[in-house]
Each structure stands twice: as structure tokens, then as C-alpha cells.
Amino acid sequence: MRGRTADFGGGRPPGRAWSALGRHRGGVDPRSVPRAASRGTPQCGGCVSVRRADARLALLAAVIAVLIASAWRGTPGVVARALLDDSAPETPTGDKFVRVTIPTGANAAQIVAALDTAGAVSDAGALRVLLRLTGAGSDLQAGRYQFREHASPAEVLRVLRGGPNGVLRLTIREGLRVEEIGVLVVRAGLATPEEWQAAMKKPRPEPFLAQRPPGADLTGYLFPASYDIDGSTTAETLVQAMLDAFAERVTPLATEAQRSNGSLHQALTLASIVERETVWAEERSTVAAVFRNRLRAGIGLQADPTVQFALTQGEQGAASIAASGYWKENLSPDDLLIDSPYNTYILPGLPPGPIANPGMGAIEAALRPATVDYLYFVAAPSCDGRHLFAATLDQHNANVALFRASKCGR
Structure with missing residues (x-):
């Protein structure tokens, strides 16, 4: 069974959905679909600053003077690149960050060398010129700074001017x-x-x-x-x-977990499966109810995410991760037979522990499942990560047929 939402509420992007006793192929793995805006890529607070018009004018005037006075030394090309960087749109150069500690008393040359060694700046020569032109090299604070890897000289200078400990x-x-x-x-x-x-x-x-x-x-x-x-x-x-x-x-919910005839650890285990199975927030409590009903009936959970997790454990784990990542998309019949305490296709009950880190919505759903008699679910033919639920195997098989006839089930 499978599907998926996400910043950290609300509807999640379309994802892959799986069914108990009726698996299917196709769909889109939800971990590969961009999240809502609130889950965007991390933003470096020190990487963006307000531009000052008078500072730009002063910098341009200084650059013109340097271009005239230093042309014979080859400096103009370096300065021009720095200016182009400074005027270009502030687009990220990547999602990796590096940290650099600037010691007390460090001069401009030492600062540039440290940044260059750490891979924080894309053009150390251009940064040296910018520090000299602006005089910033003698006016920087010591401390730890965080930069985008291979950032432009202009971006590095803005971070340095913002002071250490940018958020x-x-x-x-x-x-x-x-x-x-x-x-x-x-x-x-x-x-x-x-x-x-x-x-x-x-x-x-x-x-x-x-x-x-x-x-x-x-x-x-x-x-x-x-x-x-x-x-x-x-x-x-x-x-x-x-x-x-x-x-x-979460710990305030421990008493509620005990009232559900379980422990907080068991609730987290179920919540982690619900988290990996659901795309839409409104389906979490229903999916949790399906698993609760199956547990009470002594029916195996048959949850694909538990098999995906099992494949990454033990001696074969490293090879599986290298070949298919942490969550293998297309499970084979042999995969479903893997000998693992996490394989809910061959073992009854919950696995030994969580398979992922669930959010508050999934945890609450595991503790407060919907009041329904469903035992099965399969991806809906709408192909948007929603599911069709059923209380009987006959109805479930009919739902599976609907899915297989859809564009995402072919």
C-alpha cells in the first residue's frame, strides 16, 4: 500500500500508492515530487541583503578608477567579472553549504585564502579585488560564517558584511x-x-x-x-x-497511546508507515484505521514501505541502497519474501520500530484512526495519490481493476 503529503499539513503532492493484498505498479514516488512552498529548499538568511544605492555608486566610481590605473596589470577582467556577479540575479549556486571560521586579526589575504580552501568562493581573485576596492577586508568581524559552496565573490562579500552566525x-x-x-x-x-x-x-x-x-x-x-x-x-x-x-x-500523547493498548513506540511505528503510505492529509486517519483493523483481525499489514525499509537492512542493505536508494520504487516478488522482521508481507503485527520519522499529522492519525470497517486500499484511478478503500476482498479487487484500467495503472 502506498502514496504521500508533506513543512512541514494540507494536501501533499501526488505520490505512489500501494494496496494491501493488491499491489500495483506505476505512479510517481512522492519523495521525488516538489513539496509545498513551506517545504522549499533551505534558505540562507545571510545570503541575501538589501543593496545600497550609494554604496553601488561609490563602488562603480572606484572600479572605473581602478580600470584606468590598473589596466596594464590585467585587473579589469577580474573586476568586470565581479561587477557582473554583483549585478546578476541572486540565484543559488547549489544546495550545499560550507562553514569557515575567520580568526581574530586575519587580514584580507588570509580571509580569501581560507574561503578559497574551503570551497566557499568561486573566484578568489575577484574576491580579493572586491575586498580591496570596498575596504571591507580590514573591517570584517571574526567568527564562524556559512556560505553556499562556490558562491560568487559578490555573494561572499554580502555574507561577510552581514557578520558571523548568519541564520x-x-x-x-x-x-x-x-x-x-x-x-x-x-x-x-x-x-x-x-x-x-x-x-x-x-x-x-x-x-x-x-x-x-x-x-x-x-x-x-x-x-x-x-x-x-x-x-x-x-x-x-x-x-x-x-x-x-x-x-x-509528542510525549504528551504517551498516555493516549497507552489507552490504545499500546506504547508510544508502537504508535510511532504505525505512524511512520502511515506517513510513507499517504499523500493527502485527509486520508491519514482512514489509512491508519485500515492498519488498525487488520491488526485486530490478525491480517498482515502488507505495507510496501516496510519491505522497502527491510531491503536496506543487514548484509544486503548497502548494495540495495546503492542500486535503488533508500526507498526502492518497484518491488519484485522476491523482495516481498525478504527474511526480515520489518517485512509485513510475511510476518503479522507491527515491525520492531519506526521505518521513518513521522510528522504530527501521522502520529495523531495513528492514535486517533477513523471509525471505519475498511481492510483494504489501493491507488485511485485519478492518479493523484488518493486511494479507494474497501471492507471486503471482492470490493477491493473491483477497485484494483479500476486502478489497472487507469492511465497510471497500465
Whole structure:
């Protein structure tokens, strides 16, 4: 069964949907579809600043003087490129960020060298000229700065003038694995892969983590949200912020989970499956109800996301990830037979733990499922990530036939 929404509410982009006892192929993997605007790519607060007209005029005048006085040295071409960069639209050069610490007392040459070594600037020569022309090289504050990788000299200068500890908003959307969050953290320049792994393996004292099975990581407990990060943020402080957010938002629901004859860990496990299965927010509680009904009836969940997760575990995990990513789109009959405690096609009940980090909507749906008698669902022929639900196998098979006759089921 499968489908999918997302900044961090509301309707999610069309996604792939799967059915219990009636799988299908086709559709679009929701993780590959752009999210709503609120889940846009992280924006660097220090990367955009208001332009000052008088400063531009002064810079242009200085450049003209330098062009006349320094033409024989080849400087004009460098300055011209810098000016072009400064007047060009501020389009991102990539989604990876680097951090550079400027020590106290560093001169312009040392600053440029540090930026060039870190890969923060696309043209070190042009940056040197800009620092000399503007006099900014002797007026910069020491501290940690964050830059887009290979940023233009003009963009680097704007960040430097803004001072250290510029704020970046990092958005962690629902349904990601800890490894996928790690990729975002590394791209944002917050940590190396090794530092992220160290943060994942660090023992944690939070009481709500005690119910995890031995050896379990933090999957399910890193709360999806938008986090403000600055020059002092590390992998460790970000992980702690995510756990703190979980404690504030989710742990108050522990009593409700117990009233549902389960634990918070079990609720998170179900919520993570619901998160990976649903595209539209209004379907979450219905999908959760299908799984609850199947659990009560002793019927296997038969949820494809659990098999996708199982394929990435154990000895075959690395090879599977390299070949198909963290969420393999087209599962084969052999995949459905994988020997894993996470394979809900061959084992009854819930898997040992969450397969992703669910958002608040999926968690609430798992705890408060809709009051329906459905046992099955399959992607709707509308091909927009919605589902058709059924209480009987005959009705479900009829729904499967509708899907297979649709443009996305062929």
C-alpha cells in the first residue's frame, strides 16, 4: 500500500500508492515530487541583503578608477567579472553549504585564502579585488560564517558584511529516514558524515527513548520541522533540538497511546508507515484505521514501505541502497519474501520500530484512526495519490481493476 503529503499539513503532492493484498505498479514516488512552498529548499538568511544605492555608486566610481590605473596589470577582467556577479540575479549556486571560521586579526589575504580552501568562493581573485576596492577586508568581524559552496565573490562579500552566525532555516520534512536527514545536514555544512554518525550513536538520557528495542537508532524520534541554525550549530546540537521538539510535541500523547493498548513506540511505528503510505492529509486517519483493523483481525499489514525499509537492512542493505536508494520504487516478488522482521508481507503485527520519522499529522492519525470497517486500499484511478478503500476482498479487487484500467495503472 502506498502514496504521500508533506513543512512541514494540507494536501501533499501526488505520490505512489500501494494496496494491501493488491499491489500495483506505476505512479510517481512522492519523495521525488516538489513539496509545498513551506517545504522549499533551505534558505540562507545571510545570503541575501538589501543593496545600497550609494554604496553601488561609490563602488562603480572606484572600479572605473581602478580600470584606468590598473589596466596594464590585467585587473579589469577580474573586476568586470565581479561587477557582473554583483549585478546578476541572486540565484543559488547549489544546495550545499560550507562553514569557515575567520580568526581574530586575519587580514584580507588570509580571509580569501581560507574561503578559497574551503570551497566557499568561486573566484578568489575577484574576491580579493572586491575586498580591496570596498575596504571591507580590514573591517570584517571574526567568527564562524556559512556560505553556499562556490558562491560568487559578490555573494561572499554580502555574507561577510552581514557578520558571523548568519541564520539558515533547515527544513526536515516528514517521512525521512535518519540517513536522509544526515544527507541534508551534511549538505548544509553542519557536519561531516562521520560527525552525523557520531551524533546518532551517542547515548541519550531522554526517558521516551528507553522503550526502543536494544540497538535501535533514533528513527521515529527526530521530529520533522524547520530549524534555525547558525554558526554555532553542530550535528549534535541539531539532533538535540529535534529530540527536544519531540519531547514537547509528542510525549504528551504517551498516555493516549497507552489507552490504545499500546506504547508510544508502537504508535510511532504505525505512524511512520502511515506517513510513507499517504499523500493527502485527509486520508491519514482512514489509512491508519485500515492498519488498525487488520491488526485486530490478525491480517498482515502488507505495507510496501516496510519491505522497502527491510531491503536496506543487514548484509544486503548497502548494495540495495546503492542500486535503488533508500526507498526502492518497484518491488519484485522476491523482495516481498525478504527474511526480515520489518517485512509485513510475511510476518503479522507491527515491525520492531519506526521505518521513518513521522510528522504530527501521522502520529495523531495513528492514535486517533477513523471509525471505519475498511481492510483494504489501493491507488485511485485519478492518479493523484488518493486511494479507494474497501471492507471486503471482492470490493477491493473491483477497485484494483479500476486502478489497472487507469492511465497510471497500465
